[in-house]
Each structure stands twice: as structure tokens, then as C-alpha cells.
Amino acid sequence: MSIEQKPLFPSILLIIVSALLFCGLFLHFVQVLRDNLRYEIGITLRETVRQGVNTLHAVTEGQLRTLRFIAARVTDKALRDPEKTVAMLRSMQKLRDDKRMGFVLADGRVFTTDGETMRTASGLWRASLEGREQISDTIRDCPDGKPVNLYIVPMFQDNEPVGALFSVMPHDDFARHLVMTFWQDEGFSFLIKKDGSVVAPSRRVEAAGITNYIATLAALPQTGHELAARVQRALDEGETEFLHYRTTGNRYAYVMPVGINDWSLVSVLPAHMAEDRLRSVMVGTGMLGAVQILCILAFIWHINRVQHNASTRLWQQIYVDPLTDGCSYARFLMKASEQLTELPGRWALLSLDIDNFKLVNTILDQETGNATLRTLHDLLRDWADRPNELVARRTGDVFVALLPLTGRQQLEQRLDDLCSRILQTPVDENDSYRLVPSIGICLLPEYPLADTPLETYLDKSTLARKTVKGNHEQLYAFFDESMESIIRYRKSIENDMVSALAREEFEIYYQSKHAASDGRLVGAEALVRWQRNGVQVPPGDFIPEFERNGFIVNMDRYVFLRVCRQIRRWREDGLEPVPVSVNISRLHLYDPGFVERYMRMLDVAEDDRKLIQLEITESVLLENASLIKDTVSRLRAHGVTILIDDFGTGYSAMSMLKEVKVDGVKLDKSFLAGMGTPRTDTLLRSTISMCRSLDMEVTVEGVETAHEVAFLRSLGCDTLQGYYFSRPAPAAVFTAMLQEAQPHA
Template identity: 35%
Template sequence: MKKFVKIWKRLFIGIFLCSVLVGILLFYVNILEKELNDEIIGVLKETSEQSVVILNKEVEGEFILLEEVSDRLSVRNGFNPEEAVAELEKVAKRYSVKRMGIIMPDGQAYTTDKKNLNLGDREFFMDSLRGKRGISGRLQDKDNGEDIVVFSMPIYEDGSVCAVVFTTHRIAEIQNLFTVSIFDGKGYSYIIEENGDIVMNTTNSTGFKGYDNIYEALGAASGSNAEAVDEMHADLENQERGYIRFHNKIDKYMYYSPLQIKNWYVLNVVPSGVMDSTRDFIMLLTYALCGVLGAIFASFILYIIKTEQKKKKELSNILYVDNVTGGYSFARFSAEAKKRLKEADTNTAYIVMDVDQFKIINELFGYEEGNETLRYIWQMCRRYSKENEIYARRIADKFVALWYFDSREELDGRIKGFLEALQKNYPDTINDYILKVSFGIYIVKDKTEDIQHMMNYATMAHSSIKGQDDVQYAFYDDDFRQRMLQEKLLEDQMKLALQHEEFIVYYQPKYSVTTKKLVGAEALVRWRKADGSTVMPGKFIPLAEKKGFISYLDKYIFAEVCKKQKEWLEAGKEVVPVSVNLSRRHLYNDSFIEEYVQMVEDAKVPAKYMQLELTESAIFENQEALCQIIDRLHAMGFRILMDDFGTGYSSLMMLKSISIDVLKLDKSFVDDFDDPKGQKIITSVIELAQALHMEVTAEGVETEEQYEFLRKLGCNTIQGFYFAKPMPEEEFERLLN
């Protein structure tokens, strides 16, 4: 009896121990599965957020193009849709679009493909007519019924919307542009409206076919998708992101995130096998090992722990290892950066860098050589990084790094040393190519700040030096931020100043060398604020050129001079020609000639009284196109002056190729008149110009000695303080009298 009780007692203890063990294992399995599921969903979320960023940038790119076109087409007086369409035809040839066109307020469209359409009922047209950017959903072309998407932008005449410019893309063509490939092509994406209508379908062979609504497609794919459809529908109604698991021949995940475009969502679809394989393997192995109880209990637990760690590492490698360099992926870098910023007790810099004109390496030497260059940069980053510093390739040829430093001087030295070593150690296989890397650096102020913001600041600094061959890095610091704010404030003030006519014209008289009589003038711009203070040109002209505002300012000054010349002519004054500066931005806009001719005709001023000055740098950059432009301007009666000759890229061939009427010697030449070499140069330039039938105007003449020297050489006209300083129009008018 005692033996029987003892057996039952042992059996009970065994059952109890086994139950405890099984309970512990089941508890562990549940936690493990939840953790892996959470990690999978986290990957889906991160991938979806990256897709949203990419798609938003693509759409923003479309709007930037339309905004540039709109700015070019906006006019002061008399918008002509036929002329605008002629301009659009040039743009349409450079881009893959179905059509571009202009919609007038009555809805009538003028298109580059000459279709007779009325688009007055289109929602995008209504939005742009109210001054907004417009973008359609999936539409059917009124011409041939094709599926299309349309982008639109208002055009302004005298500050009011006078028409709408639009770009039509075939869904089939734009689909490739807006479809984001994920998980090495195994995943794919859709863009849908809030009601489930598909805006952009996928070209992936495993996607839904023949459906215009995602809910209908899910329902038709399998009856088991009903619950998933309801869950997704509820999330989209509440404008929330989320995910579902559904069946379409195989099980798949779908993660949906809102875009910053209308009420659209991006859906990222990944076969569950891609995401679940590692998890399922771990879980299968775990369940199998749960059957082994008793004697191998300890080894069983140890094996599970090791297996879990191994598989987690494999999953981490998939998610956190860059496929080109073998180092950190950007996702891993961002996660590590957050941790290390919290732990760092020294100054920290967030750095972005990229290879200037990296596409040339791929085009000249092949993509594998390009990848070798990326691996080389990553290796150099590793060599030059201190302990606990991290670095990674973000995308394409763009890298990010987190560096520690004690002083700004030390950081400057490290960057210069890195740049020098990068070029010095560049592989011999492509030693004919000069590797140039540029940096943007953000000095971290608050280590709890969002990582994305840090990257944005560093990128802003990096963008500020793009195109500057002599600068390879820039800092985003308080000075940089202050400059940005000041530039933005000054830019806004300039726009308001133009509206309020605060810009005024000063005249720099030109005198004949032989007769000392007034024979012309140069129009200069001054900014007189409403409070009476004056902003000098050296402060606002460079910013106006940088921001493109200079073209509006040039046209304003030209129009003001036209009006004043008209007044003087009607008053019977002996008018002299006035030259007005023409920035090189006008050379990229073929319509500027018609605009300037129209201003002269409106003022009823003969073109011989209006001259145009081009800087030497503008001529150098656009010689072929400029020849045609100058010929057209000559045909209209304008004389062309080359300003600041000798300060840029002067060449004899340029003087031979470009039909210039007047060559303006820069003040730097005149200042060297008493130097033997300087005298020879001035003499040669004047003789050459005269041989080419060009007149010569000397700028910056201030002394009697300079005047006499130039007179003896046969210089035609003089401009400078020797005769007169720049003066307001009232004072110049007295000179005319």
C-alpha cells in the first residue's frame, strides 16, 4: 500500500513537474511569438514610412516642375493661352507625359496634343482656380478613355489666377514611377483613395488583377478576408495607419499608411512567407523541443536560448545589414544613434556625405565599380572612426555618421584629414577619376532631439554647398541658422517691396570721352524702404540672384526706365540711351524677349533708347544659345553691352563668337592704368574691340589721369565718379535739361 502511494506520489510530482515545465515553455513560446510578431510589424511599419517619404518626394517633384512652369507663364498683362501652349510643348518634349496644357477659367483646355477638351468639371481644376495645387485621383481621359492622373498649378496675371497649367500622365506610365519596390522585389505597393478605389495599381505578377477597388479585390480573393476588410475599412475611416493579414492564393501582409496627398494611402504588400519564415522556423523548432522533457530539461532550455539568439541575429542581419557595404543599414544606424546619443558625454556631430557626380562613375566604369567605390568609402569611415562612433550608407551614394569631438577645430581637422586620405588612397583601378566627397555637419545641441531632424539639419548644410567646387563641407550651426532666417526674412521683404514699389532707379551717367557730353546712362536699382532707410544692392542683389527673384526685379527696373523715357520724350527732353542689366536667369526663358519688346511697345519708346547689359559670366555659360538670343534682340532694335569684362572667363574666342555692340571695361582694369603691364592689357583690349567694331566704355573712372590715359587710347565713353556718381531720376533729369 505504501509502495502504491509512493508510486502515485512520484507520478504526481512527475506530472506536476512536467506540467510546470510545459507551462513555462508555453509561456515562453507565447512571449517569443509575440516579440517576433512585433518585430515583423515594426519592419513593415518602417518600410511603409520610408515608402511614404519616397512617394511624397515624387509628387513634390511633379509640383516643383509645374510651379517653375507656372512662374514662367505668369504675366503682368494679357495672358495668351496659345503662346503658353507653345512654351509647354518645349517642356513636354523633355518629360514623359501624355499631355500638358492650359485651362482657362471657362474650362476650355488648350493642350500640347491639340485636343478639344473642356475640363471645367474636374476637381483638380477647381482647386487650382482657387490658387491651390491640384492633383486628381484615377480619371478617365475625356479624349480616349485612358486611365490618367493629372497634376495642376495656378497661373497668375497681375497677382490673380488667370488660368491653370496641368500635366496629364498615363496611369500605365506613371505607375512605375510611383510604385516602390520592397524586400528585393518580393513586396509591392498600391496607392488608394480613402474609399478603397485604386489610384495606382501594381505591376507585380502576384497582385490583384482587374479590380478598381481594394476592398472588392480582397473580398473576391477569399471569403476569409472579410474580417481583415472590416478592420482595414475602420482604420481608413479614422485616418489611422495599420496592417492586415489576408489571403490571395497565398497569405500576405498589407500595411497601410496615409500620404500627404489628398486622402490617399500607400499599401505595402509582402508575402507572409518572406516575413514569417524565420519566425516560423524558430517556433517550429521550439514546439519540437517542447516534446523532449525530463532528463534533457536543462540542455533543452539552453538550446532554445541559443537557437533564439541565432535566429534573431539572422533576422537582424536581414533588417540591419547594408547589402552593398556589409555594414550597418540606415535603419540600424538610426536605432544605434538614439542609444549612443543618450550614452555620449562629449560633443557629437551628425554628418551626411555623398559623392559628387557619382553617376559618372557608374556610367564610365560600370555599376560594380560604383559599388566598389561605396565599399571603399565605408572602409575609410571605419578606419577614421573613433570608439563608439557609427556610420552607415543611407541610400545610393549617401552616407551618414555620428562623430564625437572635443572642439570645433578638432572636428575641422578630422574632416580635412578624412577628405585628404579618401582621395589619396582611392583604388588604382579608377585612378583617372578624382573622387570628391562633400559633407554637411550638424552639431547636436539636444541629444534627445529627433534623429530625423538632425539629418535634415545636416542635409540643409550639405545642400548649401552643392555646386561649389572649392567648398567640401558646411556646418549647420547658430550662424548658419541665423543666415537662413535672415535670408528668408530678406526674401519675403523683397517680394513685398516689389509689390509696394519700394525699388527705385538710380542713373549712372555715361559721357563721351572726346566731347565730355552726356551720351547715355546705366540704370541701377536701389531699395528705399517705407521708413526711408536704404538697403544697398550688395546686400539684396546676391540673394535675389540665388532665389531667382532677380528676373522679376530686372523686368520691374526695365519697365520703370521705359516709363521714364516716355515721360522725358513727351516733355521734349533730349533723351539718351539707358542700359538695363539683364541677369542670366532670363537666358533660360525664351519668352523674355517678347516680354521686353512688349514693354517697349507699350511705352512707345524707340528700342534705340533701351539697351541691355549682360555679365561676362552669363555669356560664357550660354554661348551657343546666347548667339541666337542676341541676334533676335538686335533684330528688335536693342543694343547689347557686355558688363564687367575681364572679371570672369574672358577669352578672345568669346569676343569673336558673340555679337556685342559695347564692351565695358571693368573698374579693376582702369585702376591698373599706371602699371606697365596693366597699360598694355588695356591698350590691347581697346584696340581689339575697335578692330571688331565694338565701342568701349570704361567703368570706375575717378581721376583726371585715368581719363587722359583712356582718351589717348581712343576709348569711346566713360562711366565713373570723374564725371558723376549714380543719382536719382530727379537729379538725372536736370542733367538732361
């Protein structure tokens, strides 16, 4: 009996169909992968070019800003005595990389630091003499024919251009900021003009022979003219263009306008960077099962990419300082702990800040303050550039540094150099404010973290810094054990705070607020004083400590309830209360139950909510704008008046008022520091006018003289507060003031 043979055709057909299906899926997968890679390369090139454009703007703006500053200082002298002005420019040139500096007057006379003549017939000079800043293309220098670039800014007198200040920079110095390599040095960038000619070539060999990019593209076979036309259209219309073409190898390129002259930046990447990846995938997909594995791997890759992006964002938030773009304080603590644990030797820990830095924001402006902090950070980073040296901004204008200790004498020499650099750092173009540092140093033992946390040493360096605060003769101090008494004092405050609150040792003082128009008593601010063992503890001793350890939350509730009781007592005694403002710590604003808790306390006290005002400091607005906005909105919805205290001393200033709506602001007394000078008077007038236009009541603190009262009244200020009217007084004394101020029948 024979066995029936099954036909092979169906099996062969199934194999062929499966193979065709696999091939189709494979080819589709390869095409999708190729498209995705091309898209990613386009994104990468676009971001690379954008970074290059940002770098170009930063470099050119830095040069122009410096020239503007110099022009403002030398214009009058240049018109009176050009030769002395040239001597000034020579001394300034020593600090710069310029080939020469000079200026052109409106009558065509040219003065340079090296005596070389300059042709003044070009459009660059005419435009600058008409009041426009200019940056030249690469030109040949008259004396030696070497390539140079010019930065030119107009010189103004009485808002009219009277000349132009220029700086001649060697082209190599100019170009090194504008060209770059990327992606493992495979990619390169260069700068071109509207006609395609190269302004600043790349250092890469592949681009060394390119003098006109459009001509180079047009010379390519097949699609060369089409590519050249696309690029020319993008240059003419100021648009971006993404290219894929073949020259000595496949290339991807991205063209983006710079926004300076008619320049555009071109970044080029070899296509084999993508093709190598594609080829490795094709080799691994020889079987149908590999498709499934690749799908799983692609899924895992996607998850990892999402996690990586999330980790990168988290890293940025935690480990990068948002103001300086340098190392954050959290990152500093982590790296410092690693180095102190792993690297042998002695170390020095520094704490640095600037005396009265808030005056930079108050007298000048917020932008100048922030720019000064960035300049300080860069200066410190350049100063502490040796191996294993760390620098970070701790908070505000406080910076910390960790340095390997080679010897105290060598460290003192470096500190002298640092102080000299800071003292010579200009803040504004008029040089109206001088930075004066205060530095504290803690020399660490050989094994510093064996039984002591790093924060303890930071506290010691901070204590040392505070001992020289305001002492312009001694700018730095080393911590010694005699300063330990301060730490013990702070610890004793912390040990006594709970029992002191239970014994009601904290007394509420009231500082009156008066109408600017006629001096009437219209309100008060509640301040806390501590009678500890019969001696009054200065608020500056215990309030910061309570803020640090969180006890300020209990203190704020205590003050709030005491004020509510006092208002009710005034009513029971037949007096008409005035609104009283109470300070609220930032810690409350992060408590989800804060609003409801305080409203319940008001309900229990049966007080009119308009009589209790809450003050929050301006610096809180920077920490979490959305949260603060929500909390303030909820409080105002309950009828509570919200005031911004210390307005003008932080880094948020006016910008946050459009986001967070409040009822009033209290201008810090530092606003009065330069009263009588045009700049300060203009600042006060514009600030008060702006706040009034936003329907906010304006209070000025620290008023001490009749002249200040009259001036602030003339500016339209609403209320005044300060020693001119009254010092902070106990409840009984303030009650007498309130009784005297009651309207008579």
C-alpha cells in the first residue's frame, strides 16, 4: 500500500507569500526608518544652526554693548581733545583683542590707536554717522591687507550722532565664535552672505575650498542648479532651507538667516552618519522573527528616550541654576561631597556675596541686576578654573566655592586677586555702582565629612563672611572657633522657641501707616518682638532662624491670632479699628490648607476681613508663579487684602505684577537711598505711577524726614510708614495713638 504524497505547491506558495510579506514589511520598515532618521537629522541640524545663531548674536551684542559703553564715556572728550581720547582708547584696547580702535568725526577726520588711516567713504561709516550700528563683512585691512571685521557704533551728543567709534578685529578672532563642529566633529558650520559668498569659513577640510556656497551647489551634477535656486530663494526671502545632496559623499545641510546684515548660517552633516545606522538595522532583520524583536526594541528605545528626556529636563531643573546657567547649589553639594570623600588632601570652602546688592536692582534695574549676577558667576568660574574646583550660586547674590588647599598664603593671594577682579567689574555704562565683595572661608580638616555634614562647614564660611560685611577695608575672613559662639546662640534660640511661644514671650508691636496727603493714621503693620529673659531679642536674630527651621509657620499663626484679638478688643472699647497688615512666610503658600485655615481663624475672631491685610515678600513671586497666583486669587476672593512687601528688592520686579493681581505694594526704604538724584527720582515717580495705574495702593517704608514726606506726597503716594511718624510701638501705646486719631463727634 502506497502512502499518498501531499502536494508541495501550497507549502511553497505559503513560503513565497510569507517571504513577500516579510520583504514588504522589511522594505516598508526600512523606508520608515530612513524617513525618521532624515527627520531627526533635520531637527538636529535646525537646533545646531539655531544655537550657532544664538552664539553669533551673543558675541556681536557683547562687542557692540562694550563699544556703546566706551562711546558714551569718550564722546565729549573726543570732540574736545581727540588725541587724549586716542590715549584712553589705547589703554582700553589692552584689555581687548582688537587689532586697533578708533573713531570718526562728522567732519571726516579719523583717529586710530595705532595711527593707521581708515577709508571713510563706505556705506558702513555713513550709516554709523547717521546713528546706526554696523558690523562689516570680511574686508582687507589697509596697512597689511590682512582680513579683518569692523564693529562700529555711533557717538551721540544731545541725542544727535556726532561721530562713530569703531573696533577692528582680526578675522580669525571674529570667525572662531561663528564656526563650529558638531556630532563627533563630522559636521561643520560656516557663515554666508545673501549672494552665497562665505563670510566666515569652517575650519573643516571639507569646507576649506568653499568661497561661494551657491556656486558650489550649482556645480553639482544633476540637481545642482535646483539646489542652488532653492538656497538663493531662501536667502532672498530670509527663510530656512533643509537640503540633501551628493558631493564627495551624501550631505545634509540646513540654512538659517542670522538677522545680522544679510548673513545666514549653514550647517552640513555627512549622510553616512544616518546610513551607518540604517545598514546595521538591515543586517539584523534577516528573519521575520527579527521584525518582532525590533518592534520590541523600538518600543523599549522609545520608553528609554521618553525617560531620558524626562531625566534631562529634571537634571536641568535640579542641577542647572536658572539665572546663570551654571552649576546649581544642589549639584554643588553633591559634587563637593563626592570630592571631599574620594580625593585626599585639604580643602577650603568659600561663601561670597556683594554688599548691598539689592541697590543694583533698586537704583538701576532688574535686568542690570540679573546681568551682574551672571557676570559674577562667569568671573568666579574663570577664577576657579583649576582641577576639582567648584563654583555655584547658592541664593540671590550668594555664591559658594570649593578649592583644593595648597597653602594659606597661596589662597590669600588668590583671594586678593578675586577681590581685585570684582572691584574692577563695571555694573553699568556710567560706572555708578561699585561691587564690593564679602568673603568667608572655612578651612576643612583632612577628613571633613567623617562626622560633620557639609552644610555645617558652609554655615561656618557664612558666619565668617558676615564678620566682614560692610567692612570695605577687610573683604575676606577665615572662620575660627571664636565664631562658634554665634552658632551656639542660634542653637539656643532654636531650643527656646517652642517654650517661648507657649509662655507668650513674643509681643506684638504696631508701626503706624499714615495718609501721604494729610498724615492721618490709616493703618498699621504688625511686627513681632521677643522678650527673652527680660531682654529683647532683635528680630534679625530669630526671624531668619525660624524661617530656616520652619517654626515661622507657628509664629505667623500666633501673630495673626493676636492681631485678630486686638482688633476685637478695640471694637469692644468703642474704638474704630484701622487695617493691620500681617507678614506671611513663603512656607504658608506651599500648604494646600493655608487659605481655609486662616479664613476659619478670621471667622472665629468675627473680624471684618478688610481689617486684616496679608503681606508677602516680592522674592516669593519667583519661586512658583502659578502656585502663588492661585493662592493670592483665592485669598482675594475671600475679601482679604494682599500687599507685596519689599517691592523692588528682588529679581521679579514689575514683570510679575501682570501675572499676580494684588491690592497694593510696599516700596522698600532703599528706594529713598538716592532721593534727590534724577535717576532715583525718575525711578520712584515711574514706579508709583505704574502701580497706581494698576489700581494698587502704594506705601513707602522707611520715611524719616519731612522732606521725604513732601516729595512722596507730590508723587501721589498713598500711605507712608517710618520713624518720621512713629517707631514700632507696643499695643498699649498704639491704642493711645488710635484713640487720639478717632474722629470727634
